[in-house]
Amino acid sequence: MDCSNRLLQLKEEGMKSLFPAAPRIMVGMASCGVAAGAGEVWDSLRREVQKRKLDLMITKTGCIGICQHEPLVDIIMPGYSRVTYDRVKADKAPELLDGLVRGKFAKGMMARIDQEEFLLDDTRKRYASGKVPAALAGVVPYDRMPFYKKQQRIALRNCGFVDPENIAEYVAKGGYFSLAAALKKKSPEQVVAQVKNSKLRGRGGAGFPTGMKWELCRNAAGDGKYLICNADEGDPGAYMDRSILEGDPHSIIEGMIIGGFAVGARQGYIYVREEYPLAIERLELALGQARQAGFLGNNIFDSGFDFDIEINRGAGAFVCGEETALIQSIEGNWGEPKPRPPFPAISGLWGKPTVINNVETWANIPPIMSRGAKWFNGIGTAKSKGTKVFSLVGKVNNIGLVEVPMGVTLKEIVYEIGGGIPKGRKFKAVQTGGPSGGCIPQELINLPVDFDQLSKAGSIMGSGGMIVMDDRTCMVDVARYFLSFLEDESCGKCVPCRVGVRRMREMLDEIVAGRGDEGDLDYLREMAETIKDGSLCGLGKTAPNPVLATLRYFRNEYEAHIREKRCPAGVCKDLISYSIDQGKCTGCGACLKACPQDAITGSKKKPHRIKVEKCIKCGACFEVCVFDAVVT
Amino acid sequence: MVSGADQKIIKDLVTEHGAGSLVSLLQRVQSRYNHLPEAILILLSREAEVPLSRLFALSTFFRSFSLQPRGKNRVKVCLGTACHVKSGENLYDKARRDLDLSGDEVTTGDLCFTLEKVRCLGCCSLAPVVCVNDDTYGSMTQEKLSKVLHKYR
Numbered sequence: 001m002d003c004s005n006r007l008l009q010l011k012e013e014g015m016k017s018l019f020p021a022a023p024r025i026m027v028g029m030a031s032c033g034v035a036a037g038a039g040e041v042w043d044s045l046r047r048e049v050q051k052r053k054l055d056l057m058i059t060k061t062g063c064i065g066i067c068q069h070e071p072l073v074d075i076i077m078p079g080y081s082r083v084t085y086d087r088v089k090a091d092k093a094p095e096l097l098d099g100l101v102r103g104k105f106a107k108g109m110m111a112r113i114d115q116e117e118f119l120l121d122d123t124r125k126r127y128a129s130g131k132v133p134a135a136l137a138g139v140v141p142y143d144r145m146p147f148y149k150k151q152q153r154i155a156l157r158n159c160g161f162v163d164p165e166n167i168a169e170y171v172a173k174g175g176y177f178s179l180a181a182a183l184k185k186k187s188p189e190q191v192v193a194q195v196k197n198s199k200l201r202g203r204g205g206a207g208f209p210t211g212m213k214w215e216l217c218r219n220a221a222g223d224g225k226y227l228i229c230n231a232d233e234g235d236p237g238a239y240m241d242r243s244i245l246e247g248d249p250h251s252i253i254e255g256m257i258i259g260g261f262a263v264g265a266r267q268g269y270i271y272v273r274e275e276y277p278l279a280i281e282r283l284e285l286a287l288g289q290a291r292q293a294g295f296l297g298n299n300i301f302d303s304g305f306d307f308d309i310e311i312n313r314g315a316g317a318f319v320c321g322e323e324t325a326l327i328q329s330i331e332g333n334w335g336e337p338k339p340r341p342p343f344p345a346i347s348g349l350w351g352k353p354t355v356i357n358n359v360e361t362w363a364n365i366p367p368i369m370s371r372g373a374k375w376f377n378g379i380g381t382a383k384s385k386g387t388k389v390f391s392l393v394g395k396v397n398n399i400g401l402v403e404v405p406m407g408v409t410l411k412e413i414v415y416e417i418g419g420g421i422p423k424g425r426k427f428k429a430v431q432t433g434g435p436s437g438g439c440i441p442q443e444l445i446n447l448p449v450d451f452d453q454l455s456k457a458g459s460i461m462g463s464g465g466m467i468v469m470d471d472r473t474c475m476v477d478v479a480r481y482f483l484s485f486l487e488d489e490s491c492g493k494c495v496p497c498r499v500g501v502r503r504m505r506e507m508l509d510e511i512v513a514g515r516g517d518e519g520d521l522d523y524l525r526e527m528a529e530t531i532k533d534g535s536l537c538g539l540g541k542t543a544p545n546p547v548l549a550t551l552r553y554f555r556n557e558y559e560a561h562i563r564e565k566r567c568p569a570g571v572c573k574d575l576i577s578y579s580i581d582q583g584k585c586t587g588c589g590a591c592l593k594a595c596p597q598d599a600i601t602g603s604k605k606k607p608h609r610i611k612v613e614k615c616i617k618c619g620a621c622f623e624v625c626v627f628d629a630v631v632t
Numbered sequence: 633m634v635s636g637a638d639q640k641i642i643k644d645l646v647t648e649h650g651a652g653s654l655v656s657l658l659q660r661v662q663s664r665y666n667h668l669p670e671a672i673l674i675l676l677s678r679e680a681e682v683p684l685s686r687l688f689a690l691s692t693f694f695r696s697f698s699l700q701p702r703g704k705n706r707v708k709v710c711l712g713t714a715c716h717v718k719s720g721e722n723l724y725d726k727a728r729r730d731l732d733l734s735g736d737e738v739t740t741g742d743l744c745f746t747l748e749k750v751r752c753l754g755c756c757s758l759a760p761v762v763c764v765n766d767d768t769y770g771s772m773t774q775e776k777l778s779k780v781l782h783k784y785r
Binding site (some may be wrong): 031032034035036068121129226233234236237238239242274275276277312313315316317318329330331332333334335389391393394396400430435465467469473478481482485491594596618619620623624 | 659774
């Protein structure tokens, strides 16, 4: 059978499972869901279905983004909208199934989804025709929830909507059709031009124009070119790529095959971080399915084009996210970056022209091919087109993955999508760009988020981690945290980075211990400049950024540590002491029990006290007190 | 010391691995032996015809390789940014106290636990996170951590 028939057949099969004739249950089974207990929910639903011999489908799905509400269970009952239950516990399984059997819905719905969006075809299909039945009228449609209202999902189009282990559902959503069309109707040059015209910029951090990179590689002399997908997502606090790999692996595979055709490569590699075992498992499964369907391998869609993909597992080195270090690691060497030029597009893996793009970049390729360059560059700001996925984490109410058009303001992200700061505390800053980035303070909360605005504000877009900090976060401690991270991760090749970052961290150690000097801040700045100038790769060049950015906006916090020997946020252990607010303490005894040092005394129902000389400042009492009586 | 069985294992691994990268070869050897014992690395260097110095460089560059025996249970305390701002370090200190580790020890004397710091497991919504083997525990507190560790003893 030829490949296009296979495509149509898969599409039909996929539509049947997306819009099933019998009820279907979907459990959000990305790593974050599993960690929140989705595995137990899955097991208990399966057991219960078998016990009752029910005729229904249970499938996995990826992360729909609203991680704070995991585990999530979706139910599609023919004739009704799809409904989502949040924070589902394993013992809720019988109740959910009781409802299904009786054609009713159990209580506890978070939202309903009236229609499935087919982004690649620009169509929508309703789950049920006619009016929303009374049973669901009071349930909020998911796209009207504050968390989703301002989002536009392009890279995340399928995450949480399809079963990542079923290629048919990916095809039903329009997948692999862009590939077929590109191979049949376009020349490689036309594909490159389309990506170029879309003005897509690399989503891994630096924002280099993707089309330009492809063109360089396409025009580079020599054959045996390579493609690499950089899935070594190392920035702490960032998990966008993991979610795409786990929730929609085919989107990356399709993007890469199109890329291979465009630049003239026959072999691709996906370099995945070893901390992501589930992503590796799903990718392997997806690669197998794509090969079996004839979308990967020899003579794809009878076009004469051959392409295959291999997975490479990282071995735990942050610097391997840097493209030249990553290439070294695939070649079997330790991950030391190399000077550029030559850029990998000219001389990369094994000295051959190589295109290396990040996961989210690859996931954007199929939509650009099917909807056109003009559609894509109509989204976003003047110089940053399309959308960006952020992992919104830290001290914010709605923790999760959000995808917004470039140009949305930080305020909209933190307050409208994120729902503000927990416990009504005061917002202090958002950290973007991981260890190479910086902190954006309250004064700049109206900043539109795109590549240029963030760098103007002294930070970077980076891969998309967005960590919200409140008044209980110490900015000096945050800077020290990133420096100690980078000190661990520096490959050691360039002295300014290897020794300089350590020296900066040691100085911050002194400052947070209350032994800082007045001249330290100038010295830190001087060191920062030297490290920037004297390091070869992105890691070293940006290593001082966390210090520079915090110094720029939060100099007063540094000064409080140095001059007053005080940590205003109450974090730095040498500068704080725990005590109990006698007015607030109810004498419940929780802290007394939690204290590993027997440093807390007090009798029941009477305010307790902490013996400062015994206290090791482990924070156990602070953690357990529900009356906010433990203070620093 | 290496046995005849080890020699066969290494020989087979090298043959099976073929032209793949050295990093993945070491990953295979480590998953077989749980760490990279010196004698095995010497053997591997001979079988794969790679200088021992190169194997040593690789196994000390990448964090996932260990030259020391590791405990039966691997406890990973996440110190990603989200976990850091939610006091992940306090959990690490608590684990050290509970497992009675002193100095720069990371493995308990009975080889029951190895304690590691990891940078972001990608479950930031559940911060602070601790992972034991393949099980992830979210929204951890010092109190909960003691109970979790107890389960694996």
